[in-house]
Amino acid sequence: MTVVRYCREKQEKYTEKCGLAVTLSAAFLLAGCQSASHVASAASAERPAQAMSSMDGVQDVRWEITQISGQKAKFFHHQPYLQFSSQFKQLRGNTGCNELAGSYELDAGQRTVKLNARAGHFSCDAALAQEAVLMDALQDAERFQLKGGQLMLQDKSGRDLLQAQKK
Known part of the structure; x- marks a missing residue:
C-alpha cells in the first residue's frame, strides 16, 4: 500500500466519523433549540416580556459622557458613555476607545x-489619558446629581468628576 493511498483511506474514515459526529451534534443542538423556543413561547404566552425601566431617572438610560474632570470628553473610536442596568446592577459603557463593564x-x-x-485593553494611544482620567473618576464617584437631562457624578466633597447627557 502506498503512503498516498493509506493517507486517503485514513482521511475518508476520519471524514465519515467526523461527519457523523457533526451531524449528531447538530441534531442535538437543534432539538434543544426547538424545546427551548417552545418553553420560551409558552412562558411569553403566560406573561408578556416587560422592558426594564427604573423610576429614578439614572438607571436604564444611556448617558453620553460630555465632561471628565472638567475636560471635554473626546470621541476616539466610540462615543464615551455609561449605562446602568437596574435589572442586574451592571454598569457598561465605553471610554472612547475601550468597552467598560462592571457593577454598581x-x-x-x-x-x-x-x-x-x-475597561478593555485595546490600545488607543491618543485615548489613554482620557481613559485613565475616566476610570479614576468612576472609582472616586460617591454621589450623583440629576439636573434636567444631565447626570453629574461627584466625589465625597461634591466636586464634579463626570458629566453626561441623557440620550
Whole structure:
C-alpha cells in the first residue's frame, strides 16, 4: 500500500466519523433549540416580556459622557458613555476607545453611588489619558446629581468628576 493511498483511506474514515459526529451534534443542538423556543413561547404566552425601566431617572438610560474632570470628553473610536442596568446592577459603557463593564450600587434617595468598573485593553494611544482620567473618576464617584437631562457624578466633597447627557 502506498503512503498516498493509506493517507486517503485514513482521511475518508476520519471524514465519515467526523461527519457523523457533526451531524449528531447538530441534531442535538437543534432539538434543544426547538424545546427551548417552545418553553420560551409558552412562558411569553403566560406573561408578556416587560422592558426594564427604573423610576429614578439614572438607571436604564444611556448617558453620553460630555465632561471628565472638567475636560471635554473626546470621541476616539466610540462615543464615551455609561449605562446602568437596574435589572442586574451592571454598569457598561465605553471610554472612547475601550468597552467598560462592571457593577454598581445606587441609592436614589441618598443620591449615592458606588462603581466597580474595568475597561478593555485595546490600545488607543491618543485615548489613554482620557481613559485613565475616566476610570479614576468612576472609582472616586460617591454621589450623583440629576439636573434636567444631565447626570453629574461627584466625589465625597461634591466636586464634579463626570458629566453626561441623557440620550
